Amino acid sequence: MTLEQKLDRLLDTLRSLESAIVAFSGGVDSAFLAKAAQVALGDRALAVTAVSESYAEGELENAQALARQVGIRHEVVTSHEMRNPDYVKNAPDRCYHCKTELVDKLEDIQKRYEGQYHYLTYGANLDDVGDFRPGMKAAEARGVRAPLKEAELTKADIRELSRRWDLPTWDQPAAACLSSRIPYGTPVTAEALSAIDRAEAFLRSLGFRQVRVRHHEKIARIEVPAADIPRFFESGLNERVSARLKEIGYTYVTLDLLGYRSGSLNEAIGKTPLLTISV
DSSP: OOHHHHHHHHHHHHHHHSSEEEEOOSSHHHHHHHHHHHHHHGGGEEEEEEEOTTSOTTHHHHHHHHHHHHTOEEEEEEOOGGGOHHHHTTOTTHHHHHHHHHHHHHHHHHHHTTTSSOEEEOOOOGGGTTSOOHHHHHHHHTTOBOHHHHTTOOHHHHHHHHHHTTOGGGGOOOOOOGGGGSOTTSOOOHHHHHHHHHHHHHHHHTTOSSOEEEEETTEEEEEOOGGGGGGGGSTTHHHHHHHHHHHHTOSEEEEOTTOOOTTGGGGGGGGSOOOOOOO
């Protein structure tokens, strides 16, 4: 299929839903899905952003501004995955419990509108298929639709179409919740999430667009694209970064020589038994 055919298929799929709620984090995928839903459904589409301790500071304001630009109706809810011990213990199925909480919140809104919005949707795309994504299992088990995946749109497709539609997210770095920085088996705490958030915000303020601070308790393991690694050794930047992250609470500050990898903490999964996720 050509890119234009995939877009037509996406819009036709959305129109067939008649009305929909879009899980809207403000990232590349959900922003494009929200725009497509607005194009296909107009005021019969509603974007919903769930805010919790794992949502980075400033992201809500960005999502609100983006929703206004897209022209889609927008609501904000608070999710409480941190109240779930199965989420907090941070086993490999953590995302399953987070997505379950999100779907609960979206269904609450669906009920409040008494059938005005027929379907729940989220931004999984074709590249997500085959990856280790327990959250997708939770969404599928609850009947949440993934129109981007159904239209066979890849991440590259979504970025290109977002560029054509003048969405500012078209070249936005990949994003993920703050909990994804904590190794499996290390409990998720509000203190750890706050430390990660502040550390990454500082690094972004220095001009690092794609950055992860992997939280190994008292060790901060920084990932940036390999091309950005030399910057740390220019004009004493390494000392400045180390000092700031130690102020935040880390004892040791390290730089991952392999550079940024999406989901790098999944590399350890092969060394430990995977949990079975029942649906």
